Amino acid sequence: MKKNVVLFFLLLAGTTSIYAQQKPISPKTFKYGKIEPAEFETKVSGADSAARGIKLFDVGRCWFEVSSKTGSFVHKFERHVRYKVMNKTGYDLADFEIPLYQSTTGGSEEKLEFMDAAAYNMENGKMVVSKITKDAKFSEKKDKNRSIKKFTLPNVKEGTIVEYRYKIVSDFIFELPTWYFQSSVPTLYSEFDIVIPEYLKYKPAVNGYVPIQQIKKEQINTSYYIPSTGTSTSAGNIQATALEVKYAAENVPAIKKEAFITTVEDYISKIEYELTATQYPGSMYKDFSSSWPKIVKELTEEDKFGKFLSRNGYSKSTLPALLKEEKDPELKTELIFNYVKNNLKWNDRYGIYTSSNNPKSVFEQKSGNTADINLSLCNMLNEGGIKAYPVLISTRQNGTHPGYPLLSKFNSVIVLAEVAGKTHLLDATDKHLASDLISTENLCHQGLKVDPENQVAEWVSLEESIPSKNNIYYSLTLGEDNKLTGMLFLSYTKYAALRQRSKYTAATNEADYLKDFKKDKSGLEISNYKIENLNSPNELLTETMNVTIEDNTEEAGNLTLLSPLLFDRTKENPFKLEERNYPVDFAYPIEENFRITIEFPKSYKLEKLPANGKVKLPNNEASFTYLFATEDNKVSITSKINILKSVFSAEEYHSLKELFKNIVEKQAQQIVFKKS
Numbered sequence: 001m002k003k004n005v006v007l008f009f010l011l012l013a014g015t016t017s018i019y020a021q022q023k024p025i026s027p028k029t030f031k032y033g034k035i036e037p038a039e040f041e042t043k044v045s046g047a048d049s050a051a052r053g054i055k056l057f058d059v060g061r062c063w064f065e066v067s068s069k070t071g072s073f074v075h076k077f078e079r080h081v082r083y084k085v086m087n088k089t090g091y092d093l094a095d096f097e098i099p100l101y102q103s104t105t106g107g108s109e110e111k112l113e114f115m116d117a118a119a120y121n122m123e124n125g126k127m128v129v130s131k132i133t134k135d136a137k138f139s140e141k142k143d144k145n146r147s148i149k150k151f152t153l154p155n156v157k158e159g160t161i162v163e164y165r166y167k168i169v170s171d172f173i174f175e176l177p178t179w180y181f182q183s184s185v186p187t188l189y190s191e192f193d194i195v196i197p198e199y200l201k202y203k204p205a206v207n208g209y210v211p212i213q214q215i216k217k218e219q220i221n222t223s224y225y226i227p228s229t230g231t232s233t234s235a236g237n238i239q240a241t242a243l244e245v246k247y248a249a250e251n252v253p254a255i256k257k258e259a260f261i262t263t264v265e266d267y268i269s270k271i272e273y274e275l276t277a278t279q280y281p282g283s284m285y286k287d288f289s290s291s292w293p294k295i296v297k298e299l300t301e302e303d304k305f306g307k308f309l310s311r312n313g314y315s316k317s318t319l320p321a322l323l324k325e326e327k328d329p330e331l332k333t334e335l336i337f338n339y340v341k342n343n344l345k346w347n348d349r350y351g352i353y354t355s356s357n358n359p360k361s362v363f364e365q366k367s368g369n370t371a372d373i374n375l376s377l378c379n380m381l382n383e384g385g386i387k388a389y390p391v392l393i394s395t396r397q398n399g400t401h402p403g404y405p406l407l408s409k410f411n412s413v414i415v416l417a418e419v420a421g422k423t424h425l426l427d428a429t430d431k432h433l434a435s436d437l438i439s440t441e442n443l444c445h446q447g448l449k450v451d452p453e454n455q456v457a458e459w460v461s462l463e464e465s466i467p468s469k470n471n472i473y474y475s476l477t478l479g480e481d482n483k484l485t486g487m488l489f490l491s492y493t494k495y496a497a498l499r500q501r502s503k504y505t506a507a508t509n510e511a512d513y514l515k516d517f518k519k520d521k522s523g524l525e526i527s528n529y530k531i532e533n534l535n536s537p538n539e540l541l542t543e544t545m546n547v548t549i550e551d552n553t554e555e556a557g558n559l560t561l562l563s564p565l566l567f568d569r570t571k572e573n574p575f576k577l578e579e580r581n582y583p584v585d586f587a588y589p590i591e592e593n594f595r596i597t598i599e600f601p602k603s604y605k606l607e608k609l610p611a612n613g614k615v616k617l618p619n620n621e622a623s624f625t626y627l628f629a630t631e632d633n634k635v636s637i638t639s640k641i642n643i644l645k646s647v648f649s650a651e652e653y654h655s656l657k658e659l660f661k662n663i664v665e666k667q668a669q670q671i672v673f674k675k676s
Contacts, residue, residue, distance in 0.1 A: 052090030208269025315383035
C-alpha cells in the first residue's frame with residue numbers, strides 16, 4: 001500500500017465547484033400552476049438529446065422560525081419543481097417521493113405541511129390539468145426513524161408537464177436539506193435560497209463539477225415570533241438580522257452514471273450546510289465544529305469504540321492456546337487474523353461503533369458489523385503484542401470523506417497493524433481476505449488511523465499498488481468438424497481471486513458453480529474440473545478443466561472463421577459518454593492476460609491473421625497488447641490489458657475511452673482458416 005496520499009487530495013479538491021467566471025445569472029420567479037404554452041415546446045439537444053425528461057426549473061427555499069411548541073428554532077424548506085416528460089421512459093417523473101425523519105427519543109420530527117401536484121397536457125389546443133387525487137398518495141415506513149411520502153400523478157404521457165410544490169417543517173437544525181443542482185435529467189434552471197438567523201452559524205460545502213453562482217449574499221433585517229413557554233410567559237416578536245444567500249445554476253447537464261465510479265453522490269453538483277456554532281441572546285457561544293483531537297477524544301471515551309478496545313478479558317483467555325509459544329510477529333498476526341475471520345461472520349452491516357460492549361459478547365454471538373469484527377481483531381492483536389490501530393473509513397457507496405474533521409461521514413472501520421517494521425491493512429469481515437487485501441468496498445483511497453493511546457489521528461493511504469491478475473490460458477485443438485477440444489487453465493491473484501472465491505463459495509455446490517460459469521459461454525462443455533487454494537487466500541487461486549467448445553466458428557464456403565478470444569473478449573466499451581467531468585475509479589490496478597494456443601488440422605492453412613498491435617497511455621499507466629505467432633500448424637494469440645493505477649482524472653477520460661475502443665475492435669477480429 002502506498003503511503004503518499006497527496007494525489008488523492010488533489011483529486012478530491014477537483015470535485016469542489018468554483019463560482020466560475022461566466023455570464024451572471026439573473027434570479028427567476030415561477031408561479032405554481034401558471035404554465036406557459038412555450039414550455040410544451042421545450043426540446044433537449046446535445047449530449048442530453050435522448051433524455052427521458054427535462055427539469056424546466058427547480059427552486060428551493062430554506063428559512064427558520066421559532067416553534068410554538070418548544071420555543072426552539074425549526075427550519076422550513078419549500079420546493080417548487082417542474083418537469084417536461086420527453087418520452088415513455090420519463091413516465092417515472094410522475095412518481096414523487098419525499099423522505100421524512102423522526103427521532104425515536106425527544107419527539108423531534110419532520111412534517112410535510114403541504115403538497116400540491118398536477119400534470120398538464122395540451123389537447124386540441126387547450127391545456128388539460130390533472131390534479132393529484134387522494135388515492136394517489138401513499139406512506140411507507142422504512143424503519144423506526146424514516147418514512148417516505150409517495151405521490152403518483154395521472155394522465156402522464158409524452159410531452160406532459162409535471163409540477164410539484166411542497167413544504168417541510170423540521171425540528172432538526174444541525175444539518176439542513178441538501179440542495180441538488182444536478183440530477184438524472186438535464187435542468188434549465190436551479191436555485192436555492194437560504195436565510196440564516198444571526199444566532200446560528202453554518203458551514204456550506206459545495207460539491208460537483210457544474211459551476212454554481214452565488215447570486216446574492218447580504219445581511220437582512222427580520223423578526224422572529226417568540227411564543228410563551230414554561231420558562232417565559234411573555235410572547236412577542238424580536239428583531240434580528242439574518243444572512244440571506246442565494247445560489248443558482250443554468251443549463252445543467254444530466255449526471256450520467258457510467259462504469260468505474262464510487263457513488264454518484266461524490267460527483268453530483270450540490271450544496272450542504274452543517275451547523276458549526278450557536279450564540280443565543282443571553283447565552284454563551286457554543287461551538288459545534290470539530291477537530292481531529294476532539295474526535296479522537298470522543299472515540300476514546302466511547303463505550304463501543306475506545307472502551308471496547310481496552311476490554312481484553314476475552315483476548316487474555318483465548319490467546320495463550322491460540323498462539324502457544326509462537327514468537328514470530330508475522331505468524332502471530334496471521335494466527336490472530338485467521339482466528340477472527342473464521343469465528344466471526346459479517347452481518348452485512350457497516351458501522352464505526354460496535355453493537356456489543358466487549359469482544360466476548362461479539363464472539364458469543366459469532367457475528368457482527370464491521371466494527372464488531374475489526375475492533376475485536378484490533379483488541380486481540382494489541383493483547384498479543386502486535387501494535388494495531390483502528391482505521392476509520394467511508395466506504396465507496398457511502399461516498400468520499402470530505403477530509404475535514406467530521407465523524408459522521410465515516411461508516412466503517414478496518415485495522416492497521418505494525419509488524420516487524422512493516423504496516424499491514426487488515427479486514428476480517430470475509431474469510432477470503434488476506435493481509436493487505438481489504439474488501440473492495442473499503443477501497444476508498446484514504447482512511448483515518450486513530451491512536452487512542454496518544455490521542456492523535458492521521459490519514460493513511462488505502463491505495464493498492466500491485467495489480468490484481470486474471471490469467472486465462474487455453475491449449476486447444478481444432479478438429480475438421482470445427483470443434484475445439486483441450487485444456488483451460490485459469491489463475492487469479494488479489495481482488496480477482498477474491499471475486500472468484502466468493503462466487504465459488506456462494507454457489508450451492510460445485511455443479512451449480514459450473515452451471516453459472518457456463519451460462520454466458522455458448523457451446524462450452526466441461527469435465528475434470530479442479531480448483532486449488534480455495535481456502536488459502538495468500539496463495540494463487542487456480543482452476544483447471546478439460547473443455548469441448550462447439551458453435552464458436554463460422555463457415556463460409558471453404559473458409560472457417562474463429563474469434564480467438566472465445567468467451568473472454570471485451571465486447572463493449574464501458575466508456576460511452578462524449579464528456580465525463582468526474583474521475584474514472586477502477587478501485588485497484590488490473591492486469592488481464594489471455595493466451596490461447598490452437599493446433600489446427602494439416603488440411604487447413606492460415607488465410608488471415610489480425611495484425612499485432614500495442615496501444616498505451618502516457619507514462620504506460622494503461623496499455624493493451626495484442627500479439628499473434630505461428631509455427632507449423634499452430635497459432636498462438638496473446639492479449640494483455642494493463643491498468644496500472646486505480647484512479648484516472650477526467651482529463652484522461654478520452655485516452656481511456658480510445659484505449660478500450662481499440663480493445664473492443666481488436667479482440668473482435670477473427671482468424672480465417674482455409675480448407676485445402
